[in-house]
Amino acid sequence: MTQSVGTLVILGASGDLSSRLLLPAIGQLLTHHPERRFHLVGSGAEDWSDAKWRSVVKASFKTVKAGGPAVEQLLKSTVYLPADVTKPDDLQTIFDACEGAPALYFALPPAITAKACEALGKLTLPAGLTLALEKPFGTDKRSAIALNKRLATLVPEDQIHRVDHFLGNSTVLNLIGLRFANSILEPVWNGDHIQSVDIVYDESLGLEDRARYYDHAGALMDMIQSHLLQVLAVFAMEPPSALDATDLRDAKAMVLRATRLWKDDPLISSRRARYTAGTIDGQKLPAYTNEPGVDPTNDTETLAEMTVQIDTWRWAGVPFTLRSGKALGTRRREILVTFKPARHIPRGLRGHREPTMLRIMLAPDAMSLELNINGPDDPHEIERVALSADFGPGLLLAYAEVLEGILDGDPSLSVRGDTAVEMWRIVAPVIAAWKKDEVPLQTYRAGSDGPASWKKIG
Numbered sequence: 253m254t255q256s257v258g259t260l261v262i263l264g265a266s267g268d269l270s271s272r273l274l275l276p277a278i279g280q281l282l283t284h285h286p287e288r289r290f291h292l293v294g295s296g297a298e299d300w301s302d303a304k305w306r307s308v309v310k311a312s313f314k315t316v317k318a319g320g321p322a323v324e325q326l327l328k329s330t331v332y333l334p335a336d337v338t339k340p341d342d343l344q345t346i347f348d349a350c351e352g353a354p355a356l357y358f359a360l361p362p363a364i365t366a367k368a369c370e371a372l373g374k375l376t377l378p379a380g381l382t383l384a385l386e387k388p389f390g391t392d393k394r395s396a397i398a399l400n401k402r403l404a405t406l407v408p409e410d411q412i413h414r415v416d417h418f419l420g421n422s423t424v425l426n427l428i429g430l431r432f433a434n435s436i437l438e439p440v441w442n443g444d445h446i447q448s449v450d451i452v453y454d455e456s457l458g459l460e461d462r463a464r465y466y467d468h469a470g471a472l473m474d475m476i477q478s479h480l481l482q483v484l485a486v487f488a489m490e491p492p493s494a495l496d497a498t499d500l501r502d503a504k505a506m507v508l509r510a511t512r513l514w515k516d517d518p519l520i521s522s523r524r525a526r527y528t529a530g531t532i533d534g535q536k537l538p539a540y541t542n543e544p545g546v547d548p549t550n551d552t553e554t555l556a557e558m559t560v561q562i563d564t565w566r567w568a569g570v571p572f573t574l575r576s577g578k579a580l581g582t583r584r585r586e587i588l589v590t591f592k593p594a595r596h597i598p599r600g601l602r603g604h605r606e607p608t609m610l611r612i613m614l615a616p617d618a619m620s621l622e623l624n625i626n627g628p629d630d631p632h633e634i635e636r637v638a639l640s641a642d643f644g645p646g647l648l649l650a651y652a653e654v655l656e657g658i659l660d661g662d663p664s665l666s667v668r669g670d671t672a673v674e675m676w677r678i679v680a681p682v683i684a685a686w687k688k689d690e691v692p693l694q695t696y697r698a699g700s701d702g703p704a705s706w707k708k709i710g
């Protein structure tokens with residue numbers, strides 16, 4: 253550990269991300285690494301006192317049973333500064349309160365983050381400043397390019413962390429280990445052997461009071477444009493030589509540059525839907541359009557699906573389908589690899605003929621390889637078995653892993669500027685077609701598995 257940050261500042265400290273994910277991650281990190289010391293400053297539009305802020309931090313720490321000397325010290329010293337982060341003077345007040353090199357964590361809606369970066373351009377910035385920006389990075393390709401340009405005038409690229417907490421999940425390392433620490437997988441990890449890949453992140457959670465952000469994002473921008481494309485990049489990348497920021501991010505960038513919409517046709521390669529009222533785990537959920545803060549005329553989708561192709565020797569012809577949605581009956585988070593069917597099954601064998609399937613489950617990570625084998629009774633009858641393994645929960649929460657990278661100045665797990673732009677390029681034709689209503693916005697009952705007419709994945 254070579255911590256380069258002296259003060260971590262959360263901008264948007266009164267928001268959901270801060271209390272539900274960032275603060276627990278800080279608590280967990282300090283509990284596991286009591287030798288770490290840094291100051292924490294919370295800042296938000298709300299006019300909170302230090303006491304109120306400390307009670308929020310304490311409550312968040314409690315959710316992960318955080319404790320120990322580093323936690324106690326941080327709880328005693330942390331302060332809250334009310335600020336409008338779009339105003340340079342307010343940002344200067346925040347810098348004045350920092351000790352050592354500061355890291356600004358933008359837990360803000362993307363439009364406010366962009367304005368705050370403009371405001372930073374009007375200040376003389378402190379030495380060693382780190383900037384950590386939440387997804388979505390910008391709101392489209394053009395704004396992502398503009399934001400990259402602005403950031404480049406503020407600090408060097410390796411002091412910019414474009415956060416994607418799916419890269420903080422041990423998932424990335426688990427995927428890399430599975431692929432490259434076994435000699436049997438890599439030879440079949442290509443279009444000669446793989447028929448299709450599906451990356452599915454179906455959640456049972458509904459809107460959870462996040463209309464302010466989500467009603468302008470929807471499932472495509474919230475999950476597919478960022479998290480699932482990053483998972484795709486790690487799944488499909490060429491073998492990196494080392495796990496450092498350059499090799500890892502170069503390999504991911506190459507995949508994303510080669511990725512485009514399947515047959516360049518949003519009408520056949522994308523689908524969208526929105527939930528109506530229903531019941532999940534015995535709890536009634538209102539229709540999305542009746543959730544507080546939702547504007548039904550925004551036509552926000554809560555379930556999105558997009559199929560892409562990767563134009564490389566390894567992956568040409570293999571459809572990759574990315575799907576994510578909210579308020580679904582079955583919580584399903586997995587990469588499903590469907591292998592090509594066996595070329596010839598000897599006559600005389602009966603029963604299962606489904607292709608071999610590898611399921612890589614995400615957070616908590618696990619895997620299951622579904623194979624056809626001869627049944628225990630009649631050896632002519634082929635049966636289906638699954639060989640399963642757990643990767644374990646991982647030592648740290650995804651956000652704690654993300655924060656470690658930020659505090660130690662290691663951008664390996666953060667999204668590089670060029671790939672942030674590529675991800676917008678990939679989804680742009682879908683967004684354009686949806687805006688023009690060329691792809692119908694369908695409905696599904698909350699608690700169901702999506703519109704009945706959609707073909708089931710796997």
Ligand SMILES: NC(=O)C1=CN([C@@H]2O[C@H](COP(=O)(O)OP(=O)(O)OC[C@H]3O[C@@H](n4cnc5c(N)ncnc54)[C@H](OP(=O)(O)O)[C@@H]3O)[C@@H](O)[C@H]2O)C=CC1
Pocket residue numbers: 263264265266267268269270295296297298335336337338358359360361362364386387388462464465
């Ligand atoms: N929540 C989540 O589960 C996740 C969120 N994210 C990302 O995190 C970001 C924030 O999301 P979330 O926390 O849910 O959103 P919230 O709406 O809950 O919080 C946004 C925060 O920004 C503050 N804010 C808004 N405008 C200003 C301003 N001009 N000056 C200072 N503070 C301001 C708000 O203060 P106030 O309340 O006073 O207006 C609030 O604290 C988004 O980019 C989202 O994509 C990423 C992963 C998960």
Ligand SMILES: O=C1O[C@H](COP(=O)(O)O)[C@@H](O)[C@H](O)[C@H]1O
Pocket residue numbers: 455457474475615650
């Ligand atoms: O970034 C986001 O991710 C969560 C899903 O991630 P998880 O780690 O909490 O499972 C999603 O619910 C949220 O809408 C999105 O903004």
